[in-house]
Amino acid sequence: MTVLSKLTDSTLKKYEQLGGTREALSKAFIGAAIFAYTVKLTYPILRNQLSGGKGCRGSSDSDKTSKNYNNNNNSVVKVKTKSRKNTENEDELQTKVAQAEKILSKSKRLKTKRQPGLNLDFLLQLKKLLEIMIPRPLCYETALLGIHTVCLVSRTFLSIYVAALEGAIVKFIVRKDIKNFALMLLKWFGIAIPATFINSMIRYLENKLALAFRTRLVKHSYHLYFKNQNYYRVSNLDGRIENADHRLTEDISVFASSVAHLYSHLTKPCFDLMLIGLAMMRSSQKMRANIFSGPLLAFVVISTTAHILRIVSPKFGLLVSEEANRYGHLRHIHSRIITNAEEIAFYGGHKVELIQLREAYNRLVSQMNMIFSQKLWFVMLEQFFMKYVWSGTGMVMVSLPILTSTTRKDRDNSTNVSERTQYLTTARNLLISGADAIERLMSSYKEIVALAGYTYRVAGMLEVFEETAQGIYSKTRISEARRAESILEFQNGQPLAKGKIIYTDDDQTSGIYLHSVPIVTPNCDIVVPSLTLSIEPGMHLFITGPNGCGKSSLFRILSGLWPIYGGELHIPRPIEGKPCMFYIPQRPYMSIGSLCDQIIYPDTREDMDRKNVTEAQLREVLKMVALEHIAERDSFDVVRDWKDILSGGEKQRMAIARLFYHKPKYALLDECTSAVSVDVESSIYEIAKNMGITLLTITHRPTLRKFHTHLLEFDGQGNWTFQPLGNVESSPSGKLR
Numbered sequence: 001m002t003v004l005s006k007l008t009d010s011t012l013k014k015y016e017q018l019g020g021t022r023e024a025l026s027k028a029f030i031g032a033a034i035f036a037y038t039v040k041l042t043y044p045i046l047r048n049q050l051s052g053g054k055g056c057r058g059s060s061d062s063d064k065t066s067k068n069y070n071n072n073n074n075s076v077v078k079v080k081t082k083s084r085k086n087t088e089n090e091d092e093l094q095t096k097v098a099q100a101e102k103i104l105s106k107s108k109r110l111k112t113k114r115q116p117g118l119n120l121d122f123l124l125q126l127k128k129l130l131e132i133m134i135p136r137p138l139c140y141e142t143a144l145l146g147i148h149t150v151c152l153v154s155r156t157f158l159s160i161y162v163a164a165l166e167g168a169i170v171k172f173i174v175r176k177d178i179k180n181f182a183l184m185l186l187k188w189f190g191i192a193i194p195a196t197f198i199n200s201m202i203r204y205l206e207n208k209l210a211l212a213f214r215t216r217l218v219k220h221s222y223h224l225y226f227k228n229q230n231y232y233r234v235s236n237l238d239g240r241i242e243n244a245d246h247r248l249t250e251d252i253s254v255f256a257s258s259v260a261h262l263y264s265h266l267t268k269p270c271f272d273l274m275l276i277g278l279a280m281m282r283s284s285q286k287m288r289a290n291i292f293s294g295p296l297l298a299f300v301v302i303s304t305t306a307h308i309l310r311i312v313s314p315k316f317g318l319l320v321s322e323e324a325n326r327y328g329h330l331r332h333i334h335s336r337i338i339t340n341a342e343e344i345a346f347y348g349g350h351k352v353e354l355i356q357l358r359e360a361y362n363r364l365v366s367q368m369n370m371i372f373s374q375k376l377w378f379v380m381l382e383q384f385f386m387k388y389v390w391s392g393t394g395m396v397m398v399s400l401p402i403l404t405s406t407t408r409k410d411r412d413n414s415t416n417v418s419e420r421t422q423y424l425t426t427a428r429n430l431l432i433s434g435a436d437a438i439e440r441l442m443s444s445y446k447e448i449v450a451l452a453g454y455t456y457r458v459a460g461m462l463e464v465f466e467e468t469a470q471g472i473y474s475k476t477r478i479s480e481a482r483r484a485e486s487i488l489e490f491q492n493g494q495p496l497a498k499g500k501i502i503y504t505d506d507d508q509t510s511g512i513y514l515h516s517v518p519i520v521t522p523n524c525d526i527v528v529p530s531l532t533l534s535i536e537p538g539m540h541l542f543i544t545g546p547n548g549c550g551k552s553s554l555f556r557i558l559s560g561l562w563p564i565y566g567g568e569l570h571i572p573r574p575i576e577g578k579p580c581m582f583y584i585p586q587r588p589y590m591s592i593g594s595l596c597d598q599i600i601y602p603d604t605r606e607d608m609d610r611k612n613v614t615e616a617q618l619r620e621v622l623k624m625v626a627l628e629h630i631a632e633r634d635s636f637d638v639v640r641d642w643k644d645i646l647s648g649g650e651k652q653r654m655a656i657a658r659l660f661y662h663k664p665k666y667a668l669l670d671e672c673t674s675a676v677s678v679d680v681e682s683s684i685y686e687i688a689k690n691m692g693i694t695l696l697t698i699t700h701r702p703t704l705r706k707f708h709t710h711l712l713e714f715d716g717q718g719n720w721t722f723q724p725l726g727n728v729e730s731s732p733s734g735k736l737r
């Protein structure tokens with residue numbers, strides 16, 4: 001400070017000698033300050049406006065954002081492509097993939113207009129996630145955090161001690177004191193062992209902490225994902241979450257690592273700065289110099305550079321979030337190819353799939369390139385400040401106490417020199433550690449903004465899970481005109497599920513009753529305006545009608561997958577969490593596991609043992625569906641990929657075997673025997689009826705009529721008829737509505 005004031009005085013004197021006045025100089029200085037402040041205020045606004053037309057920054061509309069990204073991507077692709085025509089084709093393709101990405105990912109953030117970034121939303125979301133990751137003040141995670149903190153503080157003390165040791169070593173070298181030099185060197189080597197152990201421990205604890213956080217989050221999200229059939233609702237009834245699998249795996253993992261890393265990345269530099277500052281003040285005091293001038297200078301320089309960096313920093317949160325989106329889409333396309341490999345191979349559709357895959361990858365690459373190029377300039381500026389501006393300031397700070405201190409007259413010259421050398425070495429080492437700490441703190445800003453991106457995705461996912469579990473969806477965007485015509489009631493643009501589901505407990509009234517229930521798709525298309533039915537046990541219902549008339553949708557409503565927008569549905573209460581209705585689709589699902597697991601699905605081996613079902617009984621079940629040869633061919637316990645091993649008809653028969661194992665009250669059969677031969681089909685229906693299972697069958701095969709007592713026929717125009725099958729001929733137009 002003293003140096004600065006001396007410098008200012010001498011400059012002013014020179015200026016006055018040249019004919020200028022102090023008054024004119026102060027006015028010029030004030031004018032420059034006002035100009036700089038105006039630039040500071042207007043620059044961010046101008047930058048936002050400019051970026052509104054060019055890039056993604058500052059855009060609140062997700063559609064607009066992705067369009068902007070397309071523009072950016074296009075420019076990258078244009079450089080690469082050879083001819084104009086190729087560029088146009090690729091542009092077209094990119095637009096298509098971007099649209100597909102949007103449709104497939106369903107990522108039109110219908111409800112939330114927030115963008116990830118350093119704001120209040122981020123803090124609230126982070127708080128919520130931290131409460132999940134650290135549920136109690138005393139838990140495994142807090143213990144890990146405690147040990148981690150102790151290690152971080154110890155590391156700082158060790159750094160200060162090492163800096164002091166190095167100062168002493170140099171002092172004894174200057175004094176040519178070999179004995180003390182050897183002693184100090186020995187101490188220096190001795191301290192290396194705990195120092196390296198603590199360094200390694202810090203990394204170990206950081207990884208353990210990340211894993212512990214991840215485990216808590218995964219457990220919590222899995223619980224929510226499987227609550228109230230959320231895995232179905234999220235992808236079918238709601239449109240906010242794209243690729244839940246990616247968020248549940250990759251995003252949670254990156255988020256947890258990022259939080260654990262940031263903890264040490266933020267706390268250690270803070271400890272370092274605090275303790276190093278104190279140590280430096282003490283050594284300045286020893287030199288009898290002003291202890292405040294150095295820290296004050298450092299504070300002014302660092303806060304100014306930090307402010308500039310904050311202003312010019314790109315929106316890393318938004319960029320990272322979009323990158324994760326595109327990565328998720330790429331994985332989604334890969335998993336689609338794996339799931340539908342056989343169909344694609346039969347069609348020879350590899351060319352189309354390859355193009356889509358390449359485009360998805362290109363979009364990811366262009367996003368990453370954009371992040372790299374934005375980082376390039378930012379890191380350059382950051383390095384300039386940190387490596388050069390700060391080092392220069394450091395040199396001034398270190399030299400200030402020496403230049404401004406008073407020499408002790410009671411000591412000889414060589415003692416004074418060695419003292420100053422010791423101070424300089426210690427202060428230099430402390431400064432290097434301090435600068436490193438500040439650099440880490442500053443670079444943490446980027447990480448915090450990136451963390452905001454992951455927090456946005458993870459917290460957003462949990463929020464959607466919580467809402468969909470309660471039946472709050474955000475998908476449908478239907479026009480005002482259609483809304484006005486609709487029989488549904490809307491609130492905030494979303495339809496109100498006003499219908500009631502009433503579970504009956506009494507065994508006497510274990511029928512299924514629908515009273516004025518509309519069949520409405522998740523897109524709010526009304527397939528059947530009102531349906532009234534009464535299905536008693538033993539009343540086997542034959543359901544028929546043209547394609548898309550709402551037959552399967554009726555099953556979705558009975559199973560509680562789709563919300564009920566009106567009327568009442570009475571169904572028997574699920575027993576031990578399992579519904580009284582057993583649904584079998586046309587393409588049955590084969591789980592991961594053995595032959596035994598396929599038959600008893602969704603029961604586990606424990607459930608099977610509890611029910612006292614033996615292997616012999618399972619063989620009996622297989623015999624009923626003419627699948628005994630599978631049990632002969634393979635052991636009951638060998639795990640295989642049954643999806644590929646079994647033929648279409650065998651898979652359907654396996655699904656019927658499940659029905660015979662579970663013996664539910666009602667079976668919802670959705671064209672589930674379309675690939676089964678007629679004789680086996682008839683025997684299956686006979687056995688099911690003999691077991692006392694009430695059948696609700698969707699089929700286009702008239703041969704199955706004889707196994708049913710009632711007919712529900714949809715006409716595809718929203719009308720339906722429901723009557724006993726014996727009366728079909730006599731009263732064909734009887735409508736019960």
Ligand SMILES: Nc1ncnc2c1ncn2[C@@H]1O[C@H](COP(=O)(O)OP(=O)(O)OP(=O)(O)O)[C@@H](O)[C@H]1O
Binds near residue numbers: 521522546547548552
């Ligand atoms: N998840 C969904 N989201 C939006 N609309 C859907 C969804 N599932 C079905 N639909 C629509 O609901 C209508 C009824 O479909 P549903 O599956 O009930 O037909 P279906 O009568 O079983 O036909 P099919 O005999 O061809 O199986 C169709 O127009 C279909 O497009």
